[in-house]
Amino acid sequence: MLQHTVLIVDDCPEDREIYRRYLASDRLHSYTILEEELGEPALALCQKIQPDAILLDFLLPDLDGLEFLAELKQSLTNPPPVIMVTGHGNETVAVQALKNGAQDYLIKGKTTSDSLQLAMRCVIENTQLRQQLYYSQAQFCASTENMLDCFGIYSAIRDAAGKIVDFRIEYVNAAACEAIQKTAVEQIGQKLCETLPANRPSGLFADYCQVVQTGNPLRKESLIYNDVDGQQELTKAFDIHISKWQDGFVASWRDITERKQAEIHHRQLLLQEQAARMEAEAASQAKDEFITIISHDLRSPVNSILGWTKLLQSGNLDAVTTSRALDAIERGATSQARLIEDLLDISRVIRGKLELKIGTVDLISIIESAITTAHPSAVAKNISLNSVLPQDITQICGDPQRFQQVLGNLLSNAIKFTPNQGQIEIKLEQTKTEIQITVSDTGRGISTEFLPHIFERYRQESSSHQTVGLGLGLAISRHIVELHGGTISATSSGEGQGATFMIQLPIFRRFQQV
Incomplete structure (x- = not known):
């Protein structure tokens, strides 16, 4: 359980007792409670023992909440987070308190055990995260400041209104000169954005101005991408560190292109x-x-x-x-x-050695033959085997035996996975450019997960040996159909919803005889 120290500043003993009881009931955090009735003694206590958080009543006999926040900032470098407690209807005061440094506020009379515990956890954890981030950034900058290769000193050029319009190059070292293939004589005294025009569109100029105006150092990676064959590829990458220097800045950077590309x-x-x-x-x-x-x-x-x-x-x-x-x-x-x-x-x-014996293919005869072959198996399960075969279907070129094999596989699978008294329909249709053969059943269907893998060899939906077969028939069928320039696809609404297989064959297909 996490341990924290909380200072409750409130001149009402009953309210302090309620807050203490609420915090004591927190199962995730344990709190050491300090109490003060007045603002000044509370500020003095913070000097001696800095708490992890302060629960502050806005109206105190000696100070109001805003005065307390102002003195707390002056007396401590890193003041603890403050949760302000205001009366109902004082939301405007609460907003002012947030602007002046309070991390959260609660309304007296509406504060519950859960709301107080949640607010207290949040302000403490957020403060700890900010401190960790601050220390991490400080250590990061200190460890890398002197490791970069190029170095330069630049002073601000301002207009009559005091706005920075460019920077003058005061000094660059040999590595910086080599990086842009210009000597120090060619650079010193010149304007930075005229010497390196890419600084403005890349956003670096704005970064330089911000460092100068705020005094906060900046560390960033500048990545430059170019369009190569329609794709964005990294062509240049720099690691840059910028710090304020008088009315300007110093910068050190190195080329990290190879590392980033790697x-x-x-x-x-x-x-x-x-x-x-x-x-x-x-x-x-x-x-x-x-x-x-x-x-x-x-x-x-x-x-x-x-x-x-x-x-x-x-x-x-x-x-x-x-x-x-x-x-x-x-x-x-x-x-x-x-x-x-x-x-x-x-x-x-x-091995790519499956051969076709090309001839004239009468699909109606092939389908009728496949139905005749499958009929005994369908009768054994009392399955209704129906067909829709228009008589004006165009004959195509292909391997009749292989088509017989494909349709035999589809009908065999349909019978195998359709329960007793089910239905199977094989339908033949023709458009201007292609012929479609559809085999649909009322069987157990195909799961959404397995459907994309239905035509892969060695694949079966059930790893247990509940159905006879090697998982090769559909893979072979797809290859045969594709050799004829066609496609085969499967659809299913899910398990128990049946399945539909569709073969689409071009009417005009030329086969090169080898």
Whole structure:
């Protein structure tokens, strides 16, 4: 718990008791309470023991709040923060108190435990932050003042009204001369803004004037950017320290362009490295999951084939069971063949070796064939499989077998992820320039998080092995569609809302025969 000392200055014992009780109930801060009834004794106490904050009643028998603030400023170099307590209707007085140095005010009769605790914490913490900032700036200026390379002395040139219009160069060292490629003889006695015209538009001239007028030193970095191929690039950077000198200023500065450019380059490399690491980790995880899935999906048909084969070899099966065994072996072999073909296809995609056998593509026939193939799986789940196929669709050039593969993948996925008694629709449309094939279902949908990754290889929405598949079908389908100059996209309103896949193919597409 943080410890603070608070001085309560109020001639009313009952009010002091209330304030003391309010502060004592603070669970975050512990307060040592000092009390005075009059202003002068309170000021004397501040000389001996400077409190962390003062809670001051505006109306005291010997001083009012504004008089107290004025004497407090005169008696202490760093006076503690003051919270003024005023009566209802004295908000104007409170504003005057804030202008004269009070950090906050409370209205007597409306002050609660929470409002007093909050006000006290804020003024103490703000004062501590200001002190820390002041000490940090002082240490910073002291440690860097003599480390900069270039140095110059400049005196103010004023007009008849006393306004600074420029500065005269009184002295520059060799480093300053080398920085602008001018000798000291060429610079001394000349006007600064005529020698270095960029001082005005860059804002440095205004900074020089402020230092001279206020006496406060200034430390800043001046960064100069130029447009390079439509992008802002840092071309020059200076670290500048300015201090008042008589009716002018002294300045020291150094060229930090290389350091700033290196910092920018380092940040860019760091962002690139972080992005590359995240991508590599995601790819590694996807491949690990892929290996787990492929080992399961290749092993399951083999186990089934081996099991039924041993039963057939025993010679003890009747005709019905034998037929069932042969069907199971055929399904297992077909499943393995499909998985192996997907693996070969994705290998060809990665190596850029997936080839097309170009011919005339009758999309209506291909879609009807894909529906016929998928029909038994749809019937098994009591899924309604509908199609909208206009008969005036233009034939296009492409690989019929690959299109059959793409549509088979889309229908297979739709059936796989659509629950019993669901609906699937495949729709064929044509515009002047393209043909659209849309496959929509009432299935479980696609989450917003996974939707951008739906066509990436090895990616599946569920890391657990709840659905059969390697996560390759959509990646292969996208590559095939793109080889035909088309696009494939997926949309979904979210989980449980179904999904829609759309293929868009150009009607006129020329393929170069290699």
